Amino acid sequence: MEHTRRFERLWTAEDVSAYLGVPVKTLYQWKWRGEGPPVRKIGRHLRYDRAALQTWLDQEAAA
Incomplete structure (x- = not known):
């Protein structure tokens, strides 16, 4: 049986900035x-x- 690994798109700095609510800088x-x-x-x-x-x-x- 062949195992295939599913790759998800990596997030850009702009994606993470919007998600966390912090500036890209x-x-x-x-x-x-x-x-x-x-x-x-x-x-x-x-x-x-x-x-x-x-x-x-x-x-x-948790910290």
């Missing part, structure tokens, strides 16, 4: 400081995995 500052949600840099663009973002939010809420 804040996301770039968090990346530079090593803070904030897990992020991948693809070329010069920041991309976020929705599941990793939700895990980060859950951990922040």
Whole structure:
């Protein structure tokens, strides 16, 4: 049986900005400081995995 992995679209900084209600500039500052949600840099663009973002939010809420 062949296993296929389903890939979801990665969120842009603009997507995450709207979702969290923070400016895009804040996301770039968090990346530079090593803070904030897990992020991948693809070329010069920041991309976020929705599941990793939700895990980060859950951990922040528990802290």
